[in-house]
Amino acid sequence: MNHPLEPLTQSEVQQAVELLRALPDWTPAIRIISVTLKEPPKTAVEAWPAVPVAERRATAVLMNNALNRASTVLLDLAANRIIQVQLAPEGAQPTLSTDEQIECEQAVLASEDFRAALERQYGITDTSLVMVDIWSAGHYDQDDDRDTGQRLTRPLCFLRLDPTDNGYARPIEGIRPVVDLNTMKVVRIEEYGKWPLPPESCNYSPDRAGPLRTGIKPLLITQPEGPSFTLDDHQLTWQNWKFVIGFNAREGLTLHHIRYTDSGRDRGILYRASLTEMVVPYGDPRPTQARKNAFDVGEYGMGMCANGLQLGCDCLGDITYLDADLCDSRGRTLTIPNAICIHEEDYGILWKHTDRRLPDNPQVRRSRRLVVSSISTVENYEYGFYWYFYQDGNIEFQLKLTGVLSLGAARPGEQLPHGAMVAPQLYAPNHQHFFNMRLDFDIDGQGNTVSQVDLVGDPIDDENPFENAFRAKATPLRTEKQACANLKLETARTWKISNPSHLNRLGEAVAYKFIPGDNSVPFASPNAWWRKRARFVDHHVWVTPYAENENFAAGDFPNQSLADHGLSTWVEADRPIEDTDVVLWYTFGHTHIPRPEDYPVMPANYIGFLLKPIGFFDRNPANDLPPQITIGKSCEHC
Numbered sequence: 001m002n003h004p005l006e007p008l009t010q011s012e013v014q015q016a017v018e019l020l021r022a023l024p025d026w027t028p029a030i031r032i033i034s035v036t037l038k039e040p041p042k043t044a045v046e047a048w049p050a051v052p053v054a055e056r057r058a059t060a061v062l063m064n065n066a067l068n069r070a071s072t073v074l075l076d077l078a079a080n081r082i083i084q085v086q087l088a089p090e091g092a093q094p095t096l097s098t099d100e101q102i103e104c105e106q107a108v109l110a111s112e113d114f115r116a117a118l119e120r121q122y123g124i125t126d127t128s129l130v131m132v133d134i135w136s137a138g139h140y141d142q143d144d145d146r147d148t149g150q151r152l153t154r155p156l157c158f159l160r161l162d163p164t165d166n167g168y169a170r171p172i173e174g175i176r177p178v179v180d181l182n183t184m185k186v187v188r189i190e191e192y193g194k195w196p197l198p199p200e201s202c203n204y205s206p207d208r209a210g211p212l213r214t215g216i217k218p219l220l221i222t223q224p225e226g227p228s229f230t231l232d233d234h235q236l237t238w239q240n241w242k243f244v245i246g247f248n249a250r251e252g253l254t255l256h257h258i259r260y261t262d263s264g265r266d267r268g269i270l271y272r273a274s275l276t277e278m279v280v281p282y283g284d285p286r287p288t289q290a291r292k293n294a295f296d297v298g299e300y301g302m303g304m305c306a307n308g309l310q311l312g313c314d315c316l317g318d319i320t321y322l323d324a325d326l327c328d329s330r331g332r333t334l335t336i337p338n339a340i341c342i343h344e345e346d347y348g349i350l351w352k353h354t355d356r357r358l359p360d361n362p363q364v365r366r367s368r369r370l371v372v373s374s375i376s377t378v379e380n381y382e383y384g385f386y387w388y389f390y391q392d393g394n395i396e397f398q399l400k401l402t403g404v405l406s407l408g409a410a411r412p413g414e415q416l417p418h419g420a421m422v423a424p425q426l427y428a429p430n431h432q433h434f435f436n437m438r439l440d441f442d443i444d445g446q447g448n449t450v451s452q453v454d455l456v457g458d459p460i461d462d463e464n465p466f467e468n469a470f471r472a473k474a475t476p477l478r479t480e481k482q483a484c485a486n487l488k489l490e491t492a493r494t495w496k497i498s499n500p501s502h503l504n505r506l507g508e509a510v511a512y513k514f515i516p517g518d519n520s521v522p523f524a525s526p527n528a529w530w531r532k533r534a535r536f537v538d539h540h541v542w543v544t545p546y547a548e549n550e551n552f553a554a555g556d557f558p559n560q561s562l563a564d565h566g567l568s569t570w571v572e573a574d575r576p577i578e579d580t581d582v583v584l585w586y587t588f589g590h591t592h593i594p595r596p597e598d599y600p601v602m603p604a605n606y607i608g609f610l611l612k613p614i615g616f617f618d619r620n621p622a623n624d625l626p627p628q629i630t631i632g633k634s635c636e637h638c
């Protein structure tokens with residue numbers, strides 16, 4: 001039976017497109033930015049499957065290029081009708097569609113002004129090898145009035161030497177076209193001076209990278225009896241875990257209704273987990289570089305930029321794929337084949353003990369993890385999203401950052417303190433990547449409390465004569481403002497999400513622990529324009545009560561926004577968050593001081609977090625794991 005949170009099928013997307021085209025004021029000037037499942041109410045999902053969910057709804061975001069006005073449409077697919085059309089606030093700019101990316105490049109290459117600037121500055125007359133990468137325009141108070149109320153981009157341009165050359169090796173530094181996506185015309189060419197093209201090529205494809213190393217023998221991962229998970233449409237079951245795999249144009253991969261079967265009981269952990277926003281601010285004040293701060297989720301759409309993955313390359317082993325069913329901005333079918341990869345991995349040992357009195361009987365269990373992943377390419381950069389489920393109840397999220405640095409040209413001998421040289425006359429500015437994840441916990445139900453847990457040493461007194469005592473101090477978070485916090489190394493700060501109405505056999509509230517990984521604070525001033533639009537970077541952890549329309553940390557329309565319309569505004573209400581349906585928002589930053597080794601393509605950087613049961617189970621839930629399963633013979637000792 002289909003789970004009510006399954007993403008829209010391609011035929012449902014097309015049904016929605018037909019309904020939209022039948023709108024009374026439909027015109028060809030309207031682009032369909034996205035069509036996404038409108039999730040049914042939680043109560044309906046919780047009552048399923050005992051009570052079937054008939055509801056099947058979708059939300060579409062439209063952009064009327066003629067009126068420069070976005071709207072949001074709610075559709076009832078079960079009844080095949082439009083429920084509501086709501087105009088977005090004036091000036092709100094929805095996510096850039098992939099069609100606009102392609103058309104924007106063509107518009108720049110066709111622009112006489114652009115061609116003239118290229119010839120004037122570089123003597124280039126052939127634009128067929130020029131790459132134009134769409135970059136969101138952002139908003140700055142220095143912008144003149146003519147920019148206000150337009151749907152703009154400010155692309156970066158590069159030059160290939162031949163059609164398969166790595167063009168990022170040659171940034172066209174001094175020229176910045178500005179494009180109005182509503183008219184799909186270049187509105188002006190900004191020129192900032194002359195920089196020569198960097199002299200060297202640097203390619204990474206196997207036919208051009210130079211001699212390839214040898215000595216790598218085949219490594220095959222086989223599962224002759226198939227994988228240990230079952231997939232029913234988008235419902236996955238593996239090793240006591242059950243969840244639904246979602247996907248949409250904006251967030252890309254999402255996970256829903258994550259439950260664990262514990263001694264026959266179906267226990268809730270996370271209702272929904274998603275990447276809600278990302279901002280990549282650059283730290284170079286020069287006019288060619290200072291306006292680079294892409295909001296990759298709200299401005300580009302992680303789902304729209306998702307890759308079709310390749311067996312044996314992106315994913316190794318016995319792989320199951322799911323396609324992504326989207327549409328392009330003209331409503332045409334857009335299916336990304338193999339967008340989501342699902343497989344099992346061996347992950348070393350899960351637990352081991354040797355009782356020296358029983359030397360022939362060491363007990364060791366291997367850890368196996370289930371991986372659900374996708375990868376998105378946003379022009380030069382790649383982001384990999386990896387959810388790991390473990391047999392001991394852990395859930396891990398890892399982001400892998402790879403792809404090509406956003407590069408600029410340097411003049412010979414030019415001193416550039418806000419970045420690093422990666423090749424002669426080729427420069428990469430310092431930057432940060434801030435991600436925000438929304439984690440809607442339902443630990444054994446909706447009444448959950450988040451506590452901040454700090455490890456503190458005891459006072460030095462008669463009770464602590466050896467001065468060795470320390471304890472975990474849990475502070476229950478009662479309101480939204482109280483919950484805003486940063487990581488703290490001095491107290492090894494973590495967070496605990498518990499259900500005070502469900503006690504374990506030791507009398508403690510059942511709980512999961514949120515364990516942050518690497519993180520950073522923003523180095524730009526709070527008055528930097530990008531920070532005014534992305535207040536979610538002001539704290540690492542935020543907690544809000546569940547609200548149906550609070551889904552994106554920087555608001556619904558961060559593209560060219562004039563202010564933050566997300567988390568920072570919601571928590572102003574300082575709503576109570578104790579023993580209620582809570583959402584934990586985690587902001588984590590990766591600070592990227594580029595290295596020559598990050599060029600031409602960066603080895604992946606990893607960043608993420610871990611969720612770990614703490615009193616959720618009565619004992620190690622992996623105590624029941626059998627010894628290693630191998631073909632023909634079990635491992636020698638265990």
Ligand code: NI
Nearest residue numbers: 401431433592
């Ligand atoms: Ni980076």
